[in-house]
Amino acid sequence: MIDPALLVAVPLAGSALPAVASRLRPRTGWPLALGVLLVQSVLAVWVAAAALAGDPVRTQVAGIPAPFGIGLLVDALSAPFVVLIALAALAVLAYTRRGGPRSGAFYSLYLLLIGGLTGVCVTTDVFNLYVFLEISGLASYGMVAQADRGAAALAALKYLLVGTVGASLYLFGVGYAYVATGTLDMAALRAALPAASDPLALAALGLMVLGLSVKVALFPLHTWKPDAYEAAPPGVAALLAALASTVAAYALGRLLLAVFPGVAEAVVDAALLGLAAASIVAGSLLAYRSESVARLLAYSSLAQFGIVVVGFVVATPTAIAGSVVHLIGHAVMKAGSFLVVGLLARTHDVRTVAEYAGLARRSPYVSAGFAVLALGLIGIPPTVGFAGKFYIALGAIEAGSWTAAALVLASTLFGLVYLGRVLERMYVGEGDTHAGPTGAASPGMYAAVAVAVLATLALGGVGPLVEGWLAPVLDGLDAGLAMGVVP
């Protein structure tokens, strides 16, 4: 079997190539990044397929036994994210060939981001997770600042300051977890934490969740997000919208499910549900009040990640499957939406909700694509956006958690209002219908949007599949807890 370390090592080592090669020969960055990402994607799909078909794929780096060494694990929970990262990276790369920045150093950052995010998904060591969180963070700060506008530098600095505080709070939590138990391995922590001193276990949980909530951008820890996504080049905004918060939310879910059950569950659940509710309400409100479509989409993420957290709090197998589906689906839909925003800014020079008026007539196909993505974000069947929310709501009802179910329903109504406002402008608004295109887009840009739209529809039926994959993993985690042993 392939060593999962390669999924991380290939893009990280490969990142050395574009920055150097482009200095020797211009414009070699993009093809080199493509080559590295193709290799990584093949490995990712291969390992993920093996993990989903049979047993989880695991390794101990350098052969140091668990729980002393660093373990890597591709199971049904991490496999979908490993594949998502690889494929989203390829799709957005197709877009950036014409639509994005072209310097070699930029493509080095691109590969470092992908390597870092993959590392967060596969590691089972809480400190190792911090290192990869910082690689992906640092790469994203640089990529946001790539945009020419001066505001991009300030947005990137804000992203850096807030993001580093988030990562450092997480590190502080790792410190508490280590002091309380003497281990950094997730499975060993799960066995040791409930027996540890309560204040220490609670501090570890609180700080790690707080730090990751900053990275996920739950309200009121979201302030970096709208500025960064609005200021970033469109390809970068799409890539970050697809992956950055998604992977942080995966890490949050992994910790809540695989490390912290048994630590003050009632208090933690209430706090997380409150955070999720605040994100759903405030995110929707801020989205409704946004003039810029990019900001609207960024604020919409607050609400969408609030729903994902609801699923992790409910934590029945159905709800967890719903959260995973919604994370993947949201990544596809939100990335696609940002690609459309970038494409329309290029072809029609439009950026605000007002400027989108009448676009359906001027650019019918792209508008139709955006409509599908927006309906998905609202949660209309048969899109993947519906599938995720449906499973979370179903899980909430099964668990008898009516608050959680009501939150999911409310988020759909809110989405209808703030995204419906954009769609209404595009389809019935009176715009400057005579204005012709102001620029051209490349086939790669259209192709990337088309892939996102098709995936939004095609993934709509994926719910039962994911639930089936996850069942053995969740059983294994529960069995491990019941026996107090390392699964």
Place this chain on the structure above:
Amino acid sequence: MKPYHESPVVTHTVRVVAPFILTFGLFTLLHGTKSVGGGFQGGVIVASVAVLFAFAFGVSQTEATLPGVRIVAFAALGLLSFAAVAGAALVVGRPFLDTTAFGVSPVYPVEVIEVAIGVTVASVVTGLFFELARADDA
């Protein structure tokens, strides 16, 4: 920025002290398995020599002898060397980064990795300093 004036006291001091710091840095870099030190510590100390020269002789003059292409290439070289040692274990069927995979004492691959770390750290720290200190028009 004000035009830079060299001070003979400073430049002479740097000339005398630099070889010692460089030696200390390399010693620290190579001696990490036996005592305090390692790639990071040694790499930073080696880089501090370049920073010292920049403070003494001016940034642009010092940088002229250290072009940016080479700095990034050296940084990449260290990263790739580390990856090569780590990946070589896979070739002989052992886990990634297994230092016992090569039929020799693990000290040797560890030393290679330390040097790789040192090369990357020294070149990156030097590069960062010049990149931040250089005037925009350069």
Place this chain on the structure above:
Amino acid sequence: MLERLPYLAAIALVGIGLAVLVDDEHLVKKVLGLNVFQTGIFLFFVTAAAREGGSAPNVAKAGPYANPLPQVLILTAIVVGVSVTAVALALLVRIHAEYGTLREDAVRAAIEEGRE
């Protein structure tokens, strides 16, 4: 409480750093605040590694030793910290080149002015 004084100092540094980061209008001060904030966390780890009557973890010498693991983690975190600081400073240089100031309020005002 007194025998745990280093932990209290670590928490104080975290608080001081965070306050500067959030409150100070000068962007350079914000980056300095970030560094103080992070080193406070480092102090927490290194304190946890200390051992009564212990020595540096060199196994050629006699034990007992301080805990090498938190020390290694902080070695890594220091390097991560300097990397983040360098990128932050590069952003400051660009902000200054663009707006001629490093005060956050002044930069925001300049951006607003540019929009109108």
Place this chain on the structure above:
Amino acid sequence: MTPLVAALLAFVVAVAVVTALARDVLVATVAFAAYSLGLAVLWVVFDAPDVALTEAAVGAGVVTALFVAVLSRTTRPVGGRSFSLSVSPTVVIVVGALTAALVATVPSLPAVGDPDAPAFDGAAAYYLQETGAYGIDNAVTAVLVVFRGFDTFGEIAVVFTAVVAVLVVRGRGDA
């Protein structure tokens, strides 16, 4: 708790306060350099010489040099008082709440230097026991490269990310 440690802690916190309150950023930077040196001495006292060497070279050396390099080409604020004591009430409440919550955990932490603390079992005991088998004396190096080498590989990637990101930010991605 030796008087030396207490004095060093007092020094470090005091210089951090100076860094926080100084309005002149050059003063704040110099105070920060002193702060890093104080920490480096503290690391030596806590038997962490590798961390101390890195702190002295990185914190007091490189980071200070980078700040000075940036300050030398940007402006410093002029006029007004040397120190600012005004802090917004929101910041006081938020930071105060976090700090108070953390202080509340301190009595539960193991006493400093307690050899029975959980941290001395588990991974650390394994590392100290196995280090010699790799022909390495310095356990810090063994953990860094052998036992947790994947962290270090990631760390080198972080360092490389920093230089590439700085090139991108400075608009010299191809130059």
